[in-house]
Amino acid sequence: MSSKHAAPYYFVPGPSRWPMLAGISLLVTMIGASGWVNSATWAPAVCLAGIAATLVVLYFWFGDAIGESESGMYGKRIDLSYRWSMSWFIFSEVMFFGAFFGALFYARAVTMPWLADLDHKILWPDFAPQWGNTGPAGLVDNFNTMGPFPIPTINTALLLLSGVTLTISHHALRAGHRGKTAFWLAATIFLGAIFMGFQVYEYMHAYQDLNLKMTSGIYGSTFFMLTGFHGFHVTMGAIMLSVILYRVLKGHFTPDNHFGFEGAAWYWHFVDVVWLGLYVVVYWL
Missing domain, CATH: 1.20.120.80 (Cytochrome c oxidase, subunit III, four-helix bundle)
Incomplete structure (x- = not known):
């Protein structure tokens, strides 16, 4: 985080799809992992797809947070958080x-x-x-x-x-x-x-x-x-x-x-x- 301007308020982000997509991708990852340890043929591909989806979600989610920070939306309270x-x-x-x-x-x-x-x-x-x-x-x-x-x-x-x-x-x-x-x-x-x-x-x-x-x-x-x-x-x-x-x-x-x-x-x-x-x-x- 690195705000260029000291925001005088506590920033509250708007609705985001990333938490839901992160939950879905993690669920897919764990389903694939559970199948993998039980030698299911479909499981490795599902697990790897879930991991890839999780990384994509994190990339865009963190990108949104960085953009908010660089645009000056974060103040001292967000920093403390x-x-x-x-x-x-x-x-x-x-x-x-x-x-x-x-x-x-x-x-x-x-x-x-x-x-x-x-x-x-x-x-x-x-x-x-x-x-x-x-x-x-x-x-x-x-x-x-x-x-x-x-x-x-x-x-x-x-x-x-x-x-x-x-x-x-x-x-x-x-x-x-x-x-x-x-x-x-x-x-x-x-x-x-x-x-x-x-x-x-x-x-x-x-x-x-x-x-x-x-x-x-x-x-x-x-x-x-x-x-x-x-x-x-x-x-x-x-x-x-x-x-x-x-x-x-x-x-x-x-x-x-x-x-x-x-x-x-x-x-x-x-x-x-x-x-x-x-x-x-x-x-x-």
Whole structure:
């Protein structure tokens, strides 16, 4: 959001078809997804069509909001509304990752010692409570765990550096240096792309060399769920920043009014913080 004029009222948008179309496209997506997991032949096409329709709706819906902002319809109250909305959205993301971190903690700190105590030695006498085991019944194929070197450590440095470049870009925007803003914002997106490239390589290494898969017991499922969803969030954050970069190049935002930039920056910094937790808990402990 970046209004060029301070509207003295609380803007109320007119009737819009986008919420209804978004609901329909999401319904089609979920119908296709439910059929896909049940091996229905028609389902993949329906699911992909629903996703494509959702993206089209979001493109035009966000375009309307950007047009309203740039035409000066938004004032301080709308700015505050957007800030609270983004704050609650990020809080929901905290709870999302908190659930997976909680599952990891429960498996390591509660379940494994419980399965290895004296009461269960009769059932599973050979079970050892070290993290990365093949399960109490030994039904999981042998695999190697993922260590912190070198790729996870490189990715940590990349994300920390991207947080610095994004902060420099933000300060440049506040100072009115649009060229510097665009340069450092593009650098942030580039660092995010390198991060994702390394993560793809890490997954290939896990499958081919370590035999580490989603089916590798609780270790494999928590590893791929946490790192995979984080990678998805990095991708979404990079897309958000790419849209912001396009808007910067189009002349949007002012030094005093640029919440679109700030909201995307909040999200990116949140992704950085989540990765630091992943780096310590998943790769080191």
